[in-house]
Amino acid sequence: MSQDNILRCWPVLAAxxxxxxxxxxxxxxxxxxxxxxMLGLRGWMLWAGRALPARWLLLCVLTAAVLVLWLTTKxxxxxxxxxxxxxxxxxxxxxxxxxxRDWQVLLALGFFLAGMxxxxxQSPLAAAWLALSLLALTWxxxxxxxxxxxxxxxxxxxxxxxxxxxxxVLFVVMPRLPGPLWSMPHDQKRASTxxxxxxxxxxxxxxxxxxxxxxxxxxxxxxxPRPSLYWRMMIFDDFDGRRWxxxxxxxxxxxGLSGGDAVxxxxxxxxxxxxxxxxxxxxxxxxxxxMEPGGVLRLEKEGEELFRYRARSRPQxxxxxxxxxxxxxxxxxxxxxxxxxxxxxxxxxxxxGDDAGFVRAALEYFRxxxxxxxxxxxxxxxxxxxxxxxxxxxxxFCEHYASAMAVLARAAGLPARVVVGYQGGEYNPVGRFWQVxxxxxxxxxxxxxxxxxxxxxxDPTAAxxxxxxxxxxxxxxxxxxxxxxxxAASANWWRPVRQGWQALSFSWQQWVVGYxxxxxxxxxxxxxxxxxxxxxxxxKGVLIGGALACLPLxxxxxxxxxxxxxxxxxxxxxGQLARHGIAVRDSDGxxxxxxxxxRLPEQEFKQLKRLFKRYSALRYGAAKPDSxxxxxxxxxxxxxxxxxxxxxxxxxxxT
Amino acid sequence: MQSLSLxxxxxNNLVLGKPRAIRLALSCLIAKGHLLIEDLxxxxxxxxxHGLAAVLGLRYQxxxxxxxxxxxxxxxxxxxxxxxxxxxxxxxxxxxQLLLADEINRAxxxxxxxxxxxxxxxxxxxxxxxxxxxxPFFVIATQNPSEQLGTFPLPESQLDRFLxxxxxxxxxxxxELSLLMGQDRRELLSAMQPILKEGELPKLQQMAxxxxxxxxxxxxxxxxxxATRGDKRFLAGLSPRAGLALLAAARAWAMLxxxxxxxxxxxxxxxxSVAGHRLGLAGDAQSELASLLEHVAIP
Numbered sequence: 026m027s028q029d030n031i032l033r034c035w036p037v038l039a040a041x042x043x044x045x046x047x048x049x050x051x052x053x054x055x056x057x058x059x060x061x062x063m064l065g066l067r068g069w070m071l072w073a074g075r076a077l078p079a080r081w082l083l084l085c086v087l088t089a090a091v092l093v094l095w096l097t098t099k100x101x102x103x104x105x106x107x108x109x110x111x112x113x114x115x116x117x118x119x120x121x122x123x124x125x126r127d128w129q130v131l132l133a134l135g136f137f138l139a140g141m142x143x144x145x146x147q148s149p150l151a152a153a154w155l156a157l158s159l160l161a162l163t164w165x166x167x168x169x170x171x172x173x174x175x176x177x178x179x180x181x182x183x184x185x186x187x188x189x190x191x192x193x194v195l196f197v198v199m200p201r202l203p204g205p206l207w208s209m210p211h212d213q214k215r216a217s218t219x220x221x222x223x224x225x226x227x228x229x230x231x232x233x234x235x236x237x238x239x240x241x242x243x244x245x246x247x248x249x250p251r252p253s254l255y256w257r258m259m260i261f262d263d264f265d266g267r268r269w270x271x272x273x274x275x276x277x278x279x280x281g282l283s284g285g286d287a288v289x290x291x292x293x294x295x296x297x298x299x300x301x302x303x304x305x306x307x308x309x310x311x312x313x314x315x316m317e318p319g320g321v322l323r324l325e326k327e328g329e330e331l332f333r334y335r336a337r338s339r340p341q342x343x344x345x346x347x348x349x350x351x352x353x354x355x356x357x358x359x360x361x362x363x364x365x366x367x368x369x370x371x372x373x374x375x376x377x378g379d380d381a382g383f384v385r386a387a388l389e390y391f392r393x394x395x396x397x398x399x400x401x402x403x404x405x406x407x408x409x410x411x412x413x414x415x416x417x418x419x420x421x422f423c424e425h426y427a428s429a430m431a432v433l434a435r436a437a438g439l440p441a442r443v444v445v446g447y448q449g450g451e452y453n454p455v456g457r458f459w460q461v462x463x464x465x466x467x468x469x470x471x472x473x474x475x476x477x478x479x480x481x482x483x484d485p486t487a488a489x490x491x492x493x494x495x496x497x498x499x500x501x502x503x504x505x506x507x508x509x510x511x512x513a514a515s516a517n518w519w520r521p522v523r524q525g526w527q528a529l530s531f532s533w534q535q536w537v538v539g540y541x542x543x544x545x546x547x548x549x550x551x552x553x554x555x556x557x558x559x560x561x562x563x564x565k566g567v568l569i570g571g572a573l574a575c576l577p578l579x580x581x582x583x584x585x586x587x588x589x590x591x592x593x594x595x596x597x598x599x600g601q602l603a604r605h606g607i608a609v610r611d612s613d614g615x616x617x618x619x620x621x622x623x624r625l626p627e628q629e630f631k632q633l634k635r636l637f638k639r640y641s642a643l644r645y646g647a648a649k650p651d652s653x654x655x656x657x658x659x660x661x662x663x664x665x666x667x668x669x670x671x672x673x674x675x676x677x678x679x680t
Numbered sequence: 681m682q683s684l685s686l687x688x689x690x691x692n693n694l695v696l697g698k699p700r701a702i703r704l705a706l707s708c709l710i711a712k713g714h715l716l717i718e719d720l721x722x723x724x725x726x727x728x729x730h731g732l733a734a735v736l737g738l739r740y741q742x743x744x745x746x747x748x749x750x751x752x753x754x755x756x757x758x759x760x761x762x763x764x765x766x767x768x769x770x771x772x773x774x775x776x777q778l779l780l781a782d783e784i785n786r787a788x789x790x791x792x793x794x795x796x797x798x799x800x801x802x803x804x805x806x807x808x809x810x811x812x813x814x815x816p817f818f819v820i821a822t823q824n825p826s827e828q829l830g831t832f833p834l835p836e837s838q839l840d841r842f843l844x845x846x847x848x849x850x851x852x853x854x855x856e857l858s859l860l861m862g863q864d865r866r867e868l869l870s871a872m873q874p875i876l877k878e879g880e881l882p883k884l885q886q887m888a889x890x891x892x893x894x895x896x897x898x899x900x901x902x903x904x905x906x907a908t909r910g911d912k913r914f915l916a917g918l919s920p921r922a923g924l925a926l927l928a929a930a931r932a933w934a935m936l937x938x939x940x941x942x943x944x945x946x947x948x949x950x951x952x953s954v955a956g957h958r959l960g961l962a963g964d965a966q967s968e969l970a971s972l973l974e975h976v977a978i979p
Contacts, residue, residue: 173974173975175975610974611977611978612973612974612975612976612977612978613978614943614944614945614948614978615943615944615945616943616945617945641941641943642941644894644896645892645894645896645897645941645942645943645944646892646894646940646941647892647894647940647941
């Protein structure tokens with residue numbers, strides 16, 4: 026195989042390699058690896074001038090690979106199976122690519138494959154890699170068409186830039202589908218990092234160590250102080266001696282809020298099990314959400330797409346409700362056991378006097394009781410875990426304190442429940458939003474005071490480790506703070522970078538991934554395209570947007586038109602030839618062009634020869650430049666066009 | 681014009697399989713330039729020079745250069761005539777129309793510079809007296825690039841005196857076969873008839889000088905010169921004189937192609953022969969020039 030062919034084909038293989046890389050994160054690793062190895066092997070074969078393997082051999086290997094694929098993924102369709110099959114086939118296609126046309130097909134497949142990682146991941150990083158893949162593929166396409174290596178990158182970039190406006194118009198204008206295009210069943214149960222349905226010692230401390238963003242919030246106006254940012258998500262009403270869960274013992278609860286200023290905010294998250302966090306206390310359900318007893322929000326329909334909702338809360342309000350005797354009874358249920366705790370409850374009850382006094386006394390008890398806040402508390406393996414925690418280990422995390430507090434309250438005869446959600450969050454000054462992470466997960470207690478008919482939030486953790494609420498969790502736990510001054514310094518350096526990245530992904534989620542039907546409708550209305558996204562409005566949008574997107578093309582065309590007639594005509598003819606695989610360089614003179622075009626059909630070749638003879642005479646001849654003649658020549662040059670498909674088939678011979 | 685193409689065909693019959701070299705040699709002479717042929721012994725340098733002289737109807741002299749050659753051996757010498765009591769100038773072999781200076785790099789620098797001065801001035805000065813050389817006057821010099829021992833390589837400034845440097849190389853197999861099977865070259869040479877008549881060559885040279893160079897083409901030559909000047913692969917770029925030489929050679933080449941104007945392709949055709957030795961490139965290291973031609977856009 027000649028040097029030139031290597032120069033043309035290697036870029037194709039390299040571009041396909043770039044395109045395959047992100048799949049390493051999404052598919053079983055051996056599949057993308059195999060594809061990469063095959064691409065490399067094909068490149069080596071080109072370099073060594075090896076002949077292509079026999080068809081039957083290819084077929085055998087392919088069958089084996091597909092079989093292994095089927096055995097690992099159990100399917101050849103669906104997101105994972107389909108993408109894996111496609112990338113495998115692409116690798117094998119490289120082994121029967123020999124002619125220019127084959128390589129072109131391979132590149133076209135590559136463009137398709139480039140979009141596949143988006144089925145798994147729609148982060149800005151994935152989009153950035155997509156842009157890289159597109160650039161690589163386009164560059165390879167330019168080189169495959171026979172362009173000189175120097176300046177070919179520029180050509181590729183300008184081609185992509187010219188296509189960019191059209192892409193934007195289509196993104197904005199084309200109707201959004203409700204839900205993602207790839208609404209296929211999930212292939213594997215992905216390990217969920219979210220909250221579990223139960224709370225037992227250890228369930229939240231795992232979350233705390235996870236820095237993954239849970240949701241982001243944008244406040245409309247004033248932002249409540251950080252210590253009052255309690256994001257309620259789940260209510261646990263039943264305790265079995267070890268773990269808390271929600272058995273929905275109370276199905277109805279009339280909720281009334283009194284006092285406090287209202288705060289409006291927008292939350293964006295990927296809901297898990299249709300749970301939605303909301304700032305305490307939310308006034309009512311908004312669009313496509315409903316309210317559950319206990320004042321927590323739920324998504325109307327199950328779904329895991331990115332969800333955004335507006336809510337209105339009154340953080341300083343009092344949560345008033347009248348519990349029936351039966352419900353009060355339910356919220357006081359306790360299994361037998363933990364005698365010491367019961368004794369303590371009685372003592373605190375006496376000490377405090379009334380209900381509110383008991384709560385104060387309990388918090389005081391936690392504050393002064395030499396309790397330590399730690400992520401790695403000793404295991405509570407006794408028969409009386411609450412006793413063990415309160416009186417012997419005295420080390421724990423929010424779930425320990427919340428659980429103990431709720432048990433104490435119930436033992437003292439007060440209705441109580443555990444609330445699980447998030448506390449606090451990190452303000453991102455770059456994107457002006459709050460980022461709440463898994464590490465902000467928190468559990469606290471709500472105690473119902475019969476005298477006031479009010480659920481009162483009681484956070485024993487705040488009594489033990491006040492910094493947990495006033496600062497970030499990483500500050501409260503020395504082990505997470507990175508230990509010492511060096512850690513703090515690196516955190517300072519790292520912080521703006523991290524915040525910048527978060528802001529970027531937040532806007533990305535908001536405007537690109539979160540550009541859904543409702544946002545589109547809003548945009549349509551603002552642009553005056555129509556009140557709804559119907560076919561007339563879409564047509565209008567495509568036409569107007571398309572016209573705008575074509576402006577750069579028009580400018581390019583105008584610039585070409587602005588050339589002197591001879592140069593413009595030459596550029597036109599060169600363009601025609603390029604379409605048929607005859608690559609003309611800037612350094613080619615008229616005779617070079619004629620020589621290169623010998624494989625044109627006779628008719629066209631004669632015409633081309635005539636055109637360039639005349640061109641030579643006009644441009645290099647003795648006669649004075651005559652613009653009338655030059656324009657006449659241009660007119661003729663514009664008529665030149667190559668038809669016929671036989672040309673495309675030519676070029677690199679089969680190795 | 682017809683006679684020129686006839687001469688070209690004749691030469692092709694004599695030196696087989698080297699149409700491009702022959703065409704370059706012819707255009708060199710038509711552009712009034714001297715020619716340096718750099719090649720191994722026995723590939724047909726002398727035959728080409730001899731053939732050129734024969735078909736162009738030129739008087740021909742050959743000097744084999746050696747290290748003990750003196751300037752007077754080439755230029756000539758004043759000899760005292762006893763009968764008249766005066767000095768009489770005896771012309772050396774340089775007084776001819778076509779001088780073949782064989783293995784020029786074997787001679788001492790003194791001899792080399794004497795010859796090169798004669799090439800440039802087209803006259804010889806001996807004892808304060810100038811003797812004009814016949815017109816036309818060409819030098820075809822040869823040198824063997826692979827022999828280094830006991831040679832005096834021509835310095836760059838003197839290489840500049842040659843319009844072109846070409847090499848012949850081994851003939852292609854077919855041509856070599858017919859060379860082996862064919863008639864003896866010496867016999868062919870002696871049977872050759874001059875094709876150009878007396879005074880026809882100067883006319884052709886005038887015609888070549890009148891071939892049109894359009895502003896667009898001059899721009900192309902300019903960008904070629906510029907490209908050599910900015911390039912790190914070359915010690916120094918091409919001089920303005922080299923640019924003029926390039927144009928002259930391209931004109932002659934265009935005329936040989938039967939055109940009355942120079943095309944960029946004509947410039948490309950002669951470029952490596954005109955520029956190679958001026959840029960200090962070895963005879964076979966022409967890939968730099970080829971890539972240069974590929975990258976300089978034609979305006």
